[in-house]
Amino acid sequence: xxxxQFAFNNVMRNKSLYIAYFLSIAFAVxxxxxxxxxAFHPGLAAREIGDVAQIGLLVAxxxxxxxxxFFVLFSMSTFIKSRSxxxxxxxxxxxxxxxxRWLIFIENMVIGFGATVAGVTSGLVLVKLLLLTAESLIGMxxxxxxxxxxxxxxxxxxxxxLLFLCISLFTVLFFRGLRPIDLIKGSSRPKPEPRASIWLSxxxxxxxxSGYSVSLTAEGLEVVYALPPVTAAVVVGTYLLFTQISVxxxxxxxxxxxxxxxxxxxxxxxxxxxxxxDNANTFFxxxxxxxxxxSAIGALVGFKTILTESIERPFAFEYVSHVGNSPExxxxxxxxIERSLRAEKIKFTKMxxxxxxxxxxxxxxxxxxxKESEYNxxxxxxxxxxxxxxxxxxxxxxxKNVLAGRxxxxxxxxxxxxxxxxxxxxxxxxxxxxxxxxxxxMDDGSFAELPEPLSTDYYYVFKVDDLASTEAIGQQLYSxxxxxxxxxxxxxxxxxxxxxxxxxxxxxxxxxxxVIFFISSGxxxxxxxxxxxxEDKAKxxxxxxxxxxxxxxxxxxxxxMAVLFxxxxxxxxxxxxxxxxxxxxxxxxxxxxxxxIVLSAFAIIQVVYFxxxxxxxxxxxxxxxxx
Numbered sequence: 083x084x085x086x087q088f089a090f091n092n093v094m095r096n097k098s099l100y101i102a103y104f105l106s107i108a109f110a111v112x113x114x115x116x117x118x119x120x121a122f123h124p125g126l127a128a129r130e131i132g133d134v135a136q137i138g139l140l141v142a143x144x145x146x147x148x149x150x151x152f153f154v155l156f157s158m159s160t161f162i163k164s165r166s167x168x169x170x171x172x173x174x175x176x177x178x179x180x181x182x183r184w185l186i187f188i189e190n191m192v193i194g195f196g197a198t199v200a201g202v203t204s205g206l207v208l209v210k211l212l213l214l215t216a217e218s219l220i221g222m223x224x225x226x227x228x229x230x231x232x233x234x235x236x237x238x239x240x241x242x243x244l245l246f247l248c249i250s251l252f253t254v255l256f257f258r259g260l261r262p263i264d265l266i267k268g269s270s271r272p273k274p275e276p277r278a279s280i281w282l283s284x285x286x287x288x289x290x291x292s293g294y295s296v297s298l299t300a301e302g303l304e305v306v307y308a309l310p311p312v313t314a315a316v317v318v319g320t321y322l323l324f325t326q327i328s329v330x331x332x333x334x335x336x337x338x339x340x341x342x343x344x345x346x347x348x349x350x351x352x353x354x355x356x357x358x359x360d361n362a363n364t365f366f367x368x369x370x371x372x373x374x375x376x377s378a379i380g381a382l383v384g385f386k387t388i389l390t391e392s393i394e395r396p397f398a399f400e401y402v403s404h405v406g407n408s409p410e411x412x413x414x415x416x417x418x419i420e421r422s423l424r425a426e427k428i429k430f431t432k433m434x435x436x437x438x439x440x441x442x443x444x445x446x447x448x449x450x451x452x453k454e455s456e457y458n459x460x461x462x463x464x465x466x467x468x469x470x471x472x473x474x475x476x477x478x479x480x481x482k483n484v485l486a487g488r489x490x491x492x493x494x495x496x497x498x499x500x501x502x503x504x505x506x507x508x509x510x511x512x513x514x515x516x517x518x519x520x521x522x523x524m525d526d527g528s529f530a531e532l533p534e535p536l537s538t539d540y541y542y543v544f545k546v547d548d549l550a551s552t553e554a555i556g557q558q559l560y561s562x563x564x565x566x567x568x569x570x571x572x573x574x575x576x577x578x579x580x581x582x583x584x585x586x587x588x589x590x591x592x593x594x595x596x597v598i599f600f601i602s603s604g605x606x607x608x609x610x611x612x613x614x615x616x617e618d619k620a621k622x623x624x625x626x627x628x629x630x631x632x633x634x635x636x637x638x639x640x641x642x643m644a645v646l647f648x649x650x651x652x653x654x655x656x657x658x659x660x661x662x663x664x665x666x667x668x669x670x671x672x673x674x675x676x677x678x679i680v681l682s683a684f685a686i687i688q689v690v691y692f693x694x695x696x697x698x699x700x701x702x703x704x705x706x707x708x709x
Contacts, residue, residue: 104197110150111201111242112208117146118234119209147241154249158190187250194246202238278330282322289319297664305668316657320369323653324362332358354642361646368650369657372684376658380680381665382589384673389585390578396463397543398430398552399559400515400572405439405537407568415563415571416542422555423544431545433460437521438535443497450521450539451498452479453529461513463545471525476505479513480520496522500533515541549575619703636700643699647692655681 121140169182177185210228293316300308332354358365399419403412423430435456442449457479458468469477476496496505505524515521524532546552556573563571622635662677 104193104200107150107154107194107197108200108204110146110153111198111238112205114146114150114241115202115205115231115234115238116209116212118237119205119213119231122231122233123213123229147245150242151245151249154194154245155252158249190250191246194242194250198239198242198246201242202235205238278326278328278333280330282326283330286319286322286327289315290323293319294660297660298667300664301667303668305664317370320653320657321362321366324358324365324369324650328358328362328365328649354645357642357646365646365650369654372651372654373657373661376654376681376684377661379593380658380662380673380677382593383676383680384662384665384671386582386585386589387673387676388669388671389581396460396513396545398546398549398574399544399556400570400574401542402570402572403540403542404568404570405539411569412540415569418559418562419544422559423546423552426551426555428546428548428551428555431463433463433543433545435460435541435543437518437539437541438532439537439539440501440532440535441499443499443501446499448536449496449498450518451529451532452521452523454523454525457513457523460543463543469523471508471523473525474503474505474528475508475525476528477523478507478520479518479523498532501531503528503531552576553579622703635703639700639703640696643692643696647688647695651685651688655685 117140172182172185173179209231213228293312296308296312297305401412401415401419420430420432435452437450437452440449440451441447454469454471457477461468471477478496495507497503498505505522505528507522552573553575556576557579560571560573560576622639626632626635658681659677662673666673
């Protein structure tokens with residue numbers, strides 16, 4: 083057997099230890115490759131959103147690559163520490179330090195090359211389906227056909243082979259200065275009893291509690307200003323939670339004799355305290371990664387709802403003719419809209435209103451005013467709330483800006499320059515009209531008393547029952563009519579399509595990044611669990627000789643694994659929930675449904691992952707006993 087075969091057989095013998103790490107890296111390679119396929123796709127480059135999407139895809143590849151580097155580095159250091167006894171025996175049997183480093187280098191490259199090939203192969207298998215899915219998601223029917231992605235293949239292989247080469251060269255430095263006795267002892271040295279500070283535990287609760295309090299009470303732009311200090315406080319508090327509070331809580335429980343002497347609780351809590359202390363850094367890392375995944379994906383899904391609702395209007399087509407626009411152009415545009423709707427046999431309701439421009443008395447700020455009867459006619463078509471204004475009464479129409487995160491300011495009265503008569507503002511409404519962030523409505527009598535306006539905008543709307551049927555017409559009219567400085571045409575269905583195309587491209591990029599973070603966080607737990615598998619086998623086999631049954635062992639291990647797996651996820655779910663609530667308060671917009679969907683999906687995935695890992699771990703743990 084050659085030295086290279088020996089290294090390869092070492093990898094195969096430790097496949098249960100390497101499998102989660104191998105699959106996680108293969109998944110990262112697959113996503114990196116798929117992003118490359120999309121980034122270099124000729125059909126995407128030809129689209130209006132192509133530049134934005136390609137930049138987003140390339141940035142996503144960079145983030146995945148950077149994350150993969152640190153994930154591989156952490157994983158390889160974990161594996162090397164878990165196999166230190168094996169390496170110590172090899173040194174005692176005569177292997178030189180140079181040969182040992184060469185062995186580790188070959189093993190790393192074998193795993194890296196295998197994961198790269200597996201990831202690229204999986205990507206090639208799935209890419210056709212994903213191209214079809216992206217066509218539907220982004221709205222590019224038939225434009226993302228399959229092609230042979232040579233550039234993506236070359237970039238993926240070059241990037242990840244280089245990554246594993248660098249990591250392999252770096253990891254051999256772990257063995258410099260170590261004696262054989264240090265390698266053989268490994269992690270079997272006696273561990274001191276886990277200790278925790280009550281004061282650090284209290285500080286942890288204060289930091290997390292204050293971070294939550296600020297997040298749940300801040301509104302609008304206050305959320306943005308509070309984000310850095312709140313994030314820092316919660317991150318530090320989370321670290322202390324795992325290093326101090328968890329250990330301190332177990333110590334308190336161990337003083338409860340009734341609880342500790344019940345069935346196998348003594349064994350369960352005694353071992354759990356050490357596991358919590360040893361795995362505190364891993365739990366902290368998993369919690370942070372999972373919180374980022376929850377918050378990012380929840381925010382992406384929520385933003386889609388916010389953006390869609392911010393552009394929604396009650397009318398299929400809107401056309402505004404400003405001062406300076408010729409009556410002939412206005413007539414041509416209106417007739418073109420009517421002709422297109424009739425050609426497609428789409429029933430419509432046409433309405434018209436005039437926005438008159440004046441200056442406010444005192445500060446001279448321009449205001450747009452609409453009379454009550456015209457506003458109510460528009461609102462009635464929308465099936466919205468109509469106004470009932472008395473003499474000398476007005477209403478301010480200023481929709482809440484969900485993107486800027488602000489509520490309309492409260493106003494008491496309106497005084498038009500040259501009119502002099504104060505109009506009491508008694509109502510606030512939100513009939514959104516493109517181009518008018520704010521306008522006023524007066525009762526018809528007071529409106530008739532106004533002086534000559536500075537200018538008049540002519541506003542035409544077309545209401546239809548089936549908005550989706552106007553998408554193609556809107557696109558055609560948009561290209562024919564165009565835009566000028568004196569008028570504005572707004573085809574709602576087409577504008578929503580353009581917005582969703584751009585946003586879905588961004589969401590497609592962000593979704594997989596969040597999934598990678600979540601899968602990798604589960605892999606960290608898996609790696610830490612299997613790092614101590616040899617010691618756990620010896621420990622539990624010794625206890626089973628004293629009378630512990632397989633059923634009791636299964637219950638102890640399941641309870642410990644449940645704590646180890648779900649405690650970081652539960653903390654991350656709570657952090658993610660608070661973050662999404664803060665996002666709601668920032669935009670004055672409810673994201674309850676989106677938050678529940680995202681967080682529930684991640685919770686279900688984690689439960690399935692736990693069931694699979696538990697079954698595999700118990701099988702490995704009982705293997706030696708069965709033999």
